[in-house]
Amino acid sequence: MGKIVFDAAVTLNGFLADENHSLQWLFEIDGGDDPDPDLLPSEVKVNVEGANTYLWVLEHENFMEDPSKWQTYYGDQITYVFTHRDLPIPDGADVRLVQGTVEQHLTEIREAAAGGNIWVLGGGELLGQFLDIDALDELALTIAPATVASGAPILPRAIGSDRLKLVEARHSGPFARLRYEVLKQN
Structure with a gap:
């Protein structure tokens, strides 16, 4: 069975997106629009995201106007x-498009991944649902040298250090990369 990985760029002060659900802050950083391929999860078969993330990417990349992209x-x-x-x-x-909780759809998502990895792209509440049901295997953050005044926090929940084991810390251009194994509660 593949891993479930949350992997995202975040601001230095812990936000995934600004108050308008925009990731534009990331693309204003040198290298933010062309990430190092080594930073991205491998063997991904399924992406999971919230509506705001999906809509922002859909608009930013003009996928409706050019679906071949x-x-x-x-x-x-x-x-x-x-x-x-x-x-x-x-x-x-x-x-x-699915409604309900991660728990209600997790079996279907795992079956769709057919043994490959599942990449949780955002947002923070979605990440929290994976953590709540002990389904997240890895938390990977690419910390950007930027802040926003407010917006979508990476995780609107508390998670103790007893659940996270640091497995990687390095820099990639102007970014700091942290990867944690998420330890199971049971």
Whole structure:
């Protein structure tokens, strides 16, 4: 069975996105729009994200106007989007809109991954749901040299150091990279 990995760029003060759900702060950093491929999770078969993350990427990359770009970015990866809204889907993209909790859909998501890794892209509440049910295997953060005044925090929950084991700390250009194994509660 593959791993479930939360991997995201965050501001120095712990935000995934600004108050407008924008990631533009990341793309203003030298190298922010062209990440080191070694920073990205490998063997990903399924992406999981919230509606705000999905909509921002959809708009930022103009996927609705140029759906062929979706294949360039995601290939045959399946994307699950947790939402309560009816959202647009680019032609040819395997995007599955789901409602409810991570716990309700975890078996389906694991089956779709067929032994490959699952990349949780955001947001913080979604990450929290994976942690709540003890389903997250790895927490990887690329910390950017930028701050925002407010926005979407990486994790709107407390998690103790007894749950996180540091497995990597390094720099990549202007970014600091931290990877933690998430220890099971039981």
